Amino acid sequence: MRQPRSLRIFSAIVLLAVGFFAFFPFYIMFKSSFESSAEILGHPFTLLPENGFKWDNYVTIFSQYPILKWLTNSFFVSVAVIAGNLVFSTCAAYALARLEFRGRNLLFLAVVSTLILPIQVLVVPLYLVVNQIGWTNNLIALIAPNLVSPFAIFLLRQAFISIPKELDQAAVIDGCSRLGVLVRIIVPNALPSLATVVVIKFMWTWGDFMWPSLVLTSSHLKTLPVGIATFAVSPSLTLWDLVITASVIGSVPILILFFLLQNYFVRGLMQGAVKG
Structure with a gap:
């Protein structure tokens, strides 16, 4: 049914307004990267x-x-974390979605329950474990704890459930093993959800500051967010021009990845909403 013209015009105006307010802060950040700290903090404001x-x-x-x-x-850290999640979280989600075993639902509930825990609760015990192993001041301390994500398991499990089991059965009849079903049937049909995991995990890992700042001490191992913090020379002096410029540079990979996968991203968020 075709919408009335007035409703379409109103919808367009609302979308333009929302787009403007969403884009405007990014423009201000981009504009400020060409100014000095005095100009950024000065008055009056200029476009x-x-x-x-x-x-x-x-x-x-x-x-x-x-x-x-x-x-x-x-x-390096972001790619390693994404690769780990595409392997381990995918396998865990497949087991929770397709394999029948005692305690499966309870295990899934335990995985989902960890999503409500704030990261601050896990920092101290996680740091003690990493320190005991000897991984402090090493990039592996940023990679290993994030190789599996409860969010990725939840999202992929919901996507796998929405895939008809008849496809699995047909593949088994043709001689596919469990791994073959996962690789040849499940993964190709869940590409949007996998792309969503890639985008979200890249954003989280790329922008993570608290954990890297705790476990990394060498300057040559710093990630971008920790490096940006060095522009805060003292509590009373921050090089805002360099902070904003580095932030602009750091946002480019995220924007590129999102624009490349945006169609998959939207479909991935919706894939598990139909069934399960």
Whole structure:
């Protein structure tokens, strides 16, 4: 049924307004990356840089700070965490969705229950474990605890349940093993949910500050968020021009990944909502 023209116009206006308010902070951040700290904190507010678009902040960051190393560390950790989740969380979700065993629902409830725990509750015991193993000041301390995600297990399990079991049975008749069913049937039909896991885990890992700041002490191991914190020279002095510029640089990979996978991302969030 075709919507009335007035309703379509109203919907367009609302969407434009929401888009403007969502985009405007990003524009201000981008604009501020071309200004000095004095201009950023000065008055009155301007929509364009007072002295034009100057690249001094970007030159300073790339020439005087190891931001490429920070980006490399963040990228390495993020890719490793995503790879781990695509393997381990997928296998765990498949077991909870397809395998019949005693205590399956109770185990799934336990996994989901961990989602309500704030990360601050886990920091101290997790740090003690990492310290005992000898992983402090090592990037593996950022990777190993995040190789499996309760959120990823929950999302993928719901997506797997929505896939008809008849496809599994047909594959088994054709000679597929459990692993073959997972790789050839389940995974191809759950690509949107897998893409959603990739986007969300990349965002969480790329932007994580608290845990890396606790376990990393060497400057050459810093991730981007921890590196940005070095621009806070003292409690009373923060180099806001460099903070904002580094934030702009750090947001580029997230935006690229989201735009590449945005169609899968939306479908992935909806995939498990039909059944299960």
